[in-house]
Amino acid sequence: MAPIGTYHFADFFEPNNQAGTERPRPIVISGPSGVGKSTLLNRLLAQYPDRFGFSVSHTTRAPRAGEEHGKHYHYTDKEAFMKLVEEGGFIEHAQFGSNLYGTSVKAVKDVADAGRVCILDIEMEGVKQVKKTDLNPRFLFLQPPSVEILEQRLRSRETDTEEAIQQRLAQARHELEYAKTPGVHDQIIVNDDLEKAWEAFREFCVPEEAP
Numbered sequence: 001m002a003p004i005g006t007y008h009f010a011d012f013f014e015p016n017n018q019a020g021t022e023r024p025r026p027i028v029i030s031g032p033s034g035v036g037k038s039t040l041l042n043r044l045l046a047q048y049p050d051r052f053g054f055s056v057s058h059t060t061r062a063p064r065a066g067e068e069h070g071k072h073y074h075y076t077d078k079e080a081f082m083k084l085v086e087e088g089g090f091i092e093h094a095q096f097g098s099n100l101y102g103t104s105v106k107a108v109k110d111v112a113d114a115g116r117v118c119i120l121d122i123e124m125e126g127v128k129q130v131k132k133t134d135l136n137p138r139f140l141f142l143q144p145p146s147v148e149i150l151e152q153r154l155r156s157r158e159t160d161t162e163e164a165i166q167q168r169l170a171q172a173r174h175e176l177e178y179a180k181t182p183g184v185h186d187q188i189i190v191n192d193d194l195e196k197a198w199e200a201f202r203e204f205c206v207p208e209e210a211p
């Protein structure tokens with residue numbers, strides 16, 4: 001694990017900014033389900049409401065009342081969606097029911113162009129896909145103190161069936177194994193004591209000089 005406090009202001013931005021505009025690098029946050037990603041992310045967004053952003057996903061489902069194109073989703077049809085898949089335009093995509101959903105590389109760049117740090121909360125397969133793009137993000141992995149403690153947290157959350165818990169634990173073992181690959185993540189934070197994990201998390205996500 002990289003020691004805390006080693007990040008310099010320049011690490012947070014793309015080099016060669018045009019005309020001095022700063023293009024913040026996205027942050028990829030991954031880690032097994034139940035490790036505490038939402039807990040830490042919610043805290044980050046509450047404390048720094050204007051600094052971060054999320055990419056707008058594509059979907060083939062019809063917009064619902066009150067939803068705006070480009071804000072809630074980029075609404076598209078199956079043909080255009082599949083064309084973008086073939087062009088390698090998506091970091092990840094999946095089908096839910098009869099609809100397709102995906103996160104495009106461009107949608108992530110749009111967030112950086114708007115001056116915000118795009119947060120990508122994705123799974124291992126998504127991490128591998130991001131590595132094939134030119135997004136140049138910073139990779140953060142959240143690790144549970146042990147698989148046993150992860151299991152306890154999943155159970156105490158009371159949101160999953162036994163089958164879902166077993167699936168999440170099996171997936172967690174794969175993620176933990178992959179995270180051992182040298183160079184895959186810029187930092188690994190073990191979410192044991194929440195306050196300590198929060199300090200390391202905040203330090204990774206926000207430059208020290210930031211207000």
Ligand SMILES: Nc1ncnc2c1ncn2[C@@H]1O[C@H](COP(=O)(O)OP(=O)(O)OP(=O)(O)O)[C@@H](O)[C@H]1O
Pocket residue numbers: 031032033034035036037038039040153154156157191192193194195197
């Ligand atoms: N350091 C910690 N110590 C003890 N419990 C924790 C800690 N961090 C988070 N938790 C608890 O663990 C449970 C899982 O956390 P959370 O829902 O944030 O995980 P997640 O990684 O976002 O999961 P998913 O990917 O499934 O959305 C929650 O009940 C949360 O309150």
